[in-house]
Amino acid sequence: MVAKRIIPCLDVKDGRTVKGVHFVGLQDVGDAVELGRFYAMSGADELVYLDISATYEGRHTFTSLVERISKEINIPFTVGGGISSMEDAARLLEAGADKISINSAAVYNPGLIDEIAAKYGSQFVVVAIDAKMIDGRWTVTTKGGRVLTDKELFSWAAEAQSRGAGEILFTSMDHDGTKKGYPCETFARLADSLSIPIIASGGAGCVKDIADVLTEGKADAALAASIFHYGEIEIGDLKRQLTAMGIPMAVNKI
Template identity: 65%
Template sequence: MLTKRIIPCLDIKNGRTVKGVNFVDLRDAGDPVELAKLYAENGADELVFLDISATEERRKTLIDLVLRVAENVNIPFTVGGGISSVEDVDVLLKSGADKVSVNSSAVKNPQLINDLSAKFGSQCVVVAIDAKQINGQWKVHLVGGKVPTDLNLFEWAKEVEQRGAGEILFTSMDNDGTKDGFANEALAKLSTELNIPIIASGGAGKIAHFTDTFIKGKADAALAASVFHFKEIEINDLKEVLRTNNIPVRL
């Protein structure tokens, strides 16, 4: 049976993890590779690396990181952040990334999704969508949720599916950072209306939130950062609870 995935997300700046991490047993918690290996050993099903650096050397630094992760980590990983062209994706995949995620660049140039899925296959194209509710309507936002667009979340999600996205990573900006749980109503709607996997993101604070997002939110995978980085939730403990709630997980 296909299992639900648990995905830690690592924010990367200039080749280092950004968000504070609380791993006393790591030699260098700022090294994304060390952290990635630890997550892989502790039951993570996949990893996401989100590059938020803005320097001119960012491209080379990111490629170096992707190579080191692929060398050292034996589970799949996605790379996102600032990817805007077929060439960007080509070099990341050749360096060993399994998937890439595109966000603002896909909104600005939706044809990019078609081009990427035609050249590399849908399976490696994750479209990340950040959205929040404005007057009861879910609107897509850019630049980490700062810039609103006119796009409706559900219409945009359907469009990216038709254009060849293999997966959608939906982050609710209303929930992100609240630790109050995922946006399960919107997630369930996405999961029901679309026929590609949906990754839930934004709002994880406790184990019950993951149970809820898989049952009520019908999510195929759940992504979180700080609850894992600060060891508020251990992935294996989380999976034990999910299993007792009859949610299929890899344990």
């Protein structure tokens, strides 16, 4: 049986990680490779690097960073942020990314999912969906929740899957940043309606929140940023606690 995955998400701006405290033994918390390696050694199952640069130069720097990550880190990693074309996908694949995550571009140009999946395989395409509840309907948003679209979460996720998405990364914009836990019923409904893995993001404040979304919420993976970056939960410790609760976690002892 496949283990449930724990995935730290690192925001990168102009080649540097933008959140994080100084962990013991870590020289430069802003070095995305060093921080990634630290998480890998702590037991992270995968890493997600999100490029939040707004400039051309920033994006260029990110590509060089992806090459370094691929050279130095020995677990899978996904890259996302601003990917809007086949050229972007090709450039990041070439740089060594294992998967790419597309969000707004997929909403505005759903055919991009088909194109990337056909050329590089579904395992390469994660479709990220940010949604918020509006008048009883899970409405898909873009631009970090600022723009509402006409898409609805469940039908959009099903469409993304049928177009060739390999995984769905769902963030509830109503829960993101609140540290009050994930909307587990919504995650469970999503899991029941899809056959591809679901990564839960946004809302984790404690170990129980993560345990809940991986059990009641039926998610395959939990992604978080702040709780890891600020040392509130240590990944190795989290995985030990989840294992003790009977949730299958990959832990290797060498």
